[in-house]
Amino acid sequence: MKGLKSAAVPLAAILAFLAFWEALVWVNDWPNYKMASPSDLPPAFWKYRWFFLEMSWQTLWRTVAGLGLAVVVGTLLGMAMGFSRVARDALYPLLVGFNAIPKATLVPVIALIFIGQHDFNTVLMAFLISFFPIAVSVGIGLSTLEPEYRDILRALGASKVTIFWKIALPKTLPEFFGALKVSATLAFIGTNLVEIVSPHGRGLGALFKSGETNGDYPLMFAVLIALAALGILLYYAVVFLERIFAGWAERPAH
Amino acid sequence: MTNLIDIKGVTHAYQTAHGPLPVLDDLNISVPEGEFCAVVGPSGCGKSTLTRLVAGLMKPDRGEVWLHGQRVTGPRKTVGMAFQNPVMLEWRTILENVMLPLEIVAPRMPKAERETRAADLLSLVGLEGFEHKRPSELSGGMRQRASLCRAIVHKPDVLIMDEPFGALDAFTREDLWLTMHDLRAKEPFTCVLITHDLREAVFLGDQVIVLSGRPATTQYVLDVDYPGERQLDGLYTPEITDMLHLLRDQIKIAQGRQDATEDAA
Numbered sequence: 001m002k003g004l005k006s007a008a009v010p011l012a013a014i015l016a017f018l019a020f021w022e023a024l025v026w027v028n029d030w031p032n033y034k035m036a037s038p039s040d041l042p043p044a045f046w047k048y049r050w051f052f053l054e055m056s057w058q059t060l061w062r063t064v065a066g067l068g069l070a071v072v073v074g075t076l077l078g079m080a081m082g083f084s085r086v087a088r089d090a091l092y093p094l095l096v097g098f099n100a101i102p103k104a105t106l107v108p109v110i111a112l113i114f115i116g117q118h119d120f121n122t123v124l125m126a127f128l129i130s131f132f133p134i135a136v137s138v139g140i141g142l143s144t145l146e147p148e149y150r151d152i153l154r155a156l157g158a159s160k161v162t163i164f165w166k167i168a169l170p171k172t173l174p175e176f177f178g179a180l181k182v183s184a185t186l187a188f189i190g191t192n193l194v195e196i197v198s199p200h201g202r203g204l205g206a207l208f209k210s211g212e213t214n215g216d217y218p219l220m221f222a223v224l225i226a227l228a229a230l231g232i233l234l235y236y237a238v239v240f241l242e243r244i245f246a247g248w249a250e251r252p253a254h
Numbered sequence: 255m256t257n258l259i260d261i262k263g264v265t266h267a268y269q270t271a272h273g274p275l276p277v278l279d280d281l282n283i284s285v286p287e288g289e290f291c292a293v294v295g296p297s298g299c300g301k302s303t304l305t306r307l308v309a310g311l312m313k314p315d316r317g318e319v320w321l322h323g324q325r326v327t328g329p330r331k332t333v334g335m336a337f338q339n340p341v342m343l344e345w346r347t348i349l350e351n352v353m354l355p356l357e358i359v360a361p362r363m364p365k366a367e368r369e370t371r372a373a374d375l376l377s378l379v380g381l382e383g384f385e386h387k388r389p390s391e392l393s394g395g396m397r398q399r400a401s402l403c404r405a406i407v408h409k410p411d412v413l414i415m416d417e418p419f420g421a422l423d424a425f426t427r428e429d430l431w432l433t434m435h436d437l438r439a440k441e442p443f444t445c446v447l448i449t450h451d452l453r454e455a456v457f458l459g460d461q462v463i464v465l466s467g468r469p470a471t472t473q474y475v476l477d478v479d480y481p482g483e484r485q486l487d488g489l490y491t492p493e494i495t496d497m498l499h500l501l502r503d504q505i506k507i508a509q510g511r512q513d514a515t516e517d518a519a
Contacts, residue, residue, distance in 0.1 A: 148341045155309040156358045156408070157329040166354070170345045248345040248388060 036221040044218040045226075051207060052226060059191055059203040060230055062119065066126020067187040067234075071180070074131040078138025082168075083160075088139065099132040103190060107197045118201060122194040129190035130183035137179035141172030174249040177242040184234045192227065204230070256323070258411060258444045259285040259308060264317035266303060267469075277303050278314070279469035285461075290438070290445045292459030294452060294501065296509045300470040301448040305414045308446060309333050322411060331359045334410035334443070338417040340401035342389035349385040352376060352403045359408040375403040378440060379433050395426035399433060406441055413445045419454065428486055431457050435484050452501045453489055456480075464504040474504045 018038045025037035032040055045052060077095070080087040103125065110121050145168055153163050195205025204223050211219035243250075261283040267274040277300035285291040295301055306312045307319050310329040319326040321333075334355070342351055352372035356363055373385055379399040389397055398418060405413055419427045431454060438445070449455050455462045456478055464474040481491050488494060 146339070146341070148337045148339055149343075151306075151309070151311060151337075152335055152341055152354070152404075153358060155311060155329050155333050155335045155414075156331050156355055158358045162358065166357070167343065170343070173345075246345075248390075 033215070033217045036218045040218040041222045041225060044222040048207070048219060055202065055204045055207045056226060056230060059195065059205065062122045062203065063126050063187045063191045063234065066123045066190060067130055067184055069123065069127040070131035070134055070183055070187065073127070074134030075138050077131070077135040079142065081135065081139035082142025088143065095132060095135060103129045104193055107194055111198065118198055121198070122191050122203065125194045126187040126190040130187040133179040133182045133186070134176065137175040138172055141175040142168050145171060173246040177238065177246050180238050181235060184238050185231060188227070188231050188234065256287060257284045258287040258322060259283065259446065260320040262318045262320070264307065264314045264319065266307070266314045276469035279471045281317070281470060282472050283463055285444055285446065287444055288442055289460045290447065290458055292447045292449055292455035292462045293465060294449055294455050294462060294505065295465030295470060296467050296505065299465050299468045299508070301465060302416055305416045305446065305448055308412065309335060309414055331408065332411040334405035334408065334413045336401050336405040336413070336415045336418045338420045340397040342397050342400065344389055347386045347388060348376065348381065348392065348400050349373060351389065351400060352407050354404060355408040372403065372407055375407055376400065378437065379403055395422055395430065398422060398430060402433070402437065406437065406443060409441070411444060413443045415445065416448045417450065420450065427454070432486070434458055452498050455501070456494055456497055457484065457489060462501060464501065464508060466508045467510055473508055476501065
């Protein structure tokens with residue numbers, strides 16, 4: 001009963017949103033080159049179903065690959081900043097500056113450095129746009145570890161590595177997963193940026209671009225919905241991992 | 255009787271942006287094996303520095319710290335620590351929290367043996383049935399009990415406590431004092447307790463050391479001759495009241511305001 005209710009509420013919200021959208025288009029009598037309505041979308045999905053499957057897969061694997069890279073590199077950077085003051089002072093301004101650069105401006109730069117390497121470029125962009133929150137949260141999590149936590153093991157002669165595995169790492173996990181949720185969405189944006197801009201690209205971004213080129217407006221909207229669905233999928237995959245690895249941080253509701 | 259802890263002429267200063275800040279000045283403390291030593295003194299007089307020195311977490315600028323006839327040069331496995339913050343690892347159960355030091359000190363001890371040892375201690379402090387709860391499900395007093403178990407699970411020679419009961423309400427604190435006596439009866443260890451509570455110092459300590467204001471030196475040593483068994487009622491006897499007055503006066507001297515105030519306690 002409780003599970004049913006927790007599924008019914010978001011489902012009802014989505015249906016209400018679709019109804020509102022349909023009504024908006026119908027009341028204003030917009031043609032579908034201005035805005036397609038939800039009822040235009042199922043035919044578009046059906047017509048291009050194999051494309052959707054293939055392109056979604058392309059987008060998904062490249063996003064996950066970029067995100068995976070961001071987790072590894074972001075965690076390593078965070079560890080460096082968390083454990084060493086010098087590393088923190090050196091890296092922080094660089095990272096903040098890099099993060100402030102709009103990533104769309106990097107697309108042509110990357111495209112020129114690695115000409116024609118579409119898969120590589122896409123994964124690279126997904127990584128570049130998403131490692132920052134992870135690096136910062138791991139860095140802050142480690143550097144704000146209360147000294148007592150370190151001392152209970154250090155007083156027994158435990159090595160730095162042991163203290164990291166037994167205390168610092170698990171204690172940082174809730175912050176890490178908080179950042180990973182942000183990064184997952186960002187990585188998705190990075191992937192699509194490259195897919196849309198690259199000529200002869202693949203993935204949902206390229207499908208969007210081809211819809212635009214051919215004036216197939218329902219297709220463009222269908223791609224946006226597919227992107228939203230993939231985004232939700234990825235987000236909840238992260239939530240699922242969080243439950244497994246950092247479920248202890250969730251307090252029972254009172 | 256041999257001394258388990260010998261602190262000889264320890265002087266230490268922290269380096270700050272405004273130059274060195276001396277915290278300890280020629281400090282001398284001796285604690286015989288099995289004794290309970292309570293250390294009191296004004297706020298910020300370097301009491302916590304003292305615990306870190308005994309634990310081998312830092313080295314003094316001058317002077318020596320000896321444990322068991324060996325000079326302390328770094329951390330050692332024969333020390334247990336407890337703080338005001340119970341420092342529970344939220345991702346572990348209470349039992350797993352208590353087992354933590356054994357994983358470092360006795361990595362080859364079979365898991366079943368570790369569990370038995372931890373569970374025995376937990377039942378000794380009245381936490382039977384809470385072994386598999388998360389720390390967030392326990393009250394502050396219960397967490398502090400678990401923290402004490404963790405501090406002595408590896409049978410350390412020395413238990414170092416830095417205001418372990420400071421954050422608890424008065425009645426829970428008294429309960430934990432009694433628990434300390436129970437633990438010492440079953441698991442003898444030498445203890446250094448840092449505290450701000452004079453009644454706590456007298457109730458638990460075999461000797462009470464008053465540190466002077468910063469930089470701290472040994473100002474006064476009181477040998478506690480507790481009337482009868484260590485029961486809470488004893489705290490309300492004239493002998494103990496006299497000791498408390500005496501300590502109170504020493505603290506005033508330490509605070510450097512013996513003459514400045516008129517409120518004769």
